[in-house]
Amino acid sequence: MPKPTIVLVHGAWADASSWNAVATELQGQGFTVLAPTNLLRGVAIDGPYISSFLAQRTSGPVVLVGHSYGGFVITNAGADGGDVRALVYVDAFVPEEGENVFQILGGSGSALDVPDPTTVLDIVGYPGGPDGDAEAFLKPDTVHNSFAQDLPEADRWLIVAGQRPITLSANTTASGAAAWKGLPSWAVVGTEDRVIPPDTQRHMAERAGATISEAPGSHVSMVSHPQVTIDAILAAVAGIGA
Incomplete structure (x- = not known):
């Protein structure tokens, strides 16, 4: 299998630059890395947009990575565009069909x-x-x-x-069918995350059957501790036999 393209989907209150440390390292290892804009308008818009991006901008296998609300988006886009082989969630929502962001955070201590x-x-x-x-x-x-x-x-x-x-x-729109039900997934849990508390992340990741690792960081652990995210992505690459 050729090296997969790594597609990094940012979350709310961020942009592609939030992936800079991760992208630089992966590019240095010879991966094609793409970091599209997440429109942040709700999964009915954001999911199809990323699916279209995958279909038109990638060829061959893809590892699809989402941070925070980006996890909501890759859950909805992962089965609908491009040859996505694995999902990686970083301090992210991993929703079940019908759930929304506010519902997941309710009572979580966020x-x-x-x-x-x-x-x-x-x-x-x-x-x-x-x-x-x-x-x-x-x-x-x-x-x-x-x-x-x-x-x-x-x-x-x-x-x-x-x-x-x-x-x-976007925070009240329900998720559609969950791509993680048909794809292997990995998850990085930020142990100091105050936006999506670690226990909430872990519950969602375990429900999805994800391989879980921990970063001793905030909600932006891919910035403060990028190696944990890099390692999870490389584990996903190895896990799909690439």
Whole structure:
């Protein structure tokens, strides 16, 4: 089997640069690495977009990787575009069909599961969206204390400045059929994650039958401890016989 293409799907409040450390190492090992934009509009839009990207921009086997909400997207896109052979979840949602983000986080102890979301998020309208929808940005304090608390302060401020918002409707849209039911999966659990608590990540990963590893990091452990994510991706590559 030829070396698979590694496709890295970012999550909310991030962009492709969140994968820089992982992508650089994998490119150095001879892998083709692609990091498409995740539109952050809900799986009914984001899933087909990534499926279309896979179908048009890859050839041969693919290892599909998702961070945070990106895990929601790869769960919905993994069976519908390209030759996806394995899924890797990094501090990510691994939803079952019918679940949504807010449902998964409810009662989890997440820093985002609070009675008044405006204490942790800045919520603003956007043109062209459905009636009542809005975009959510992380407040600076949320980035510093709960999203990327293990990064240097200067890097945290860059996240505050460059974050891409996710719509509220994306967090209430139910997942479709789960690609992990037909594909082998791996999961990296950030043990200091305050957005998707470790126990919640582990429950979802175990339910999916994923091979689990741990990173002693925040919700962005692929930035603070990239080697754990790199190792999980390489394990997925080996696991599919590539």
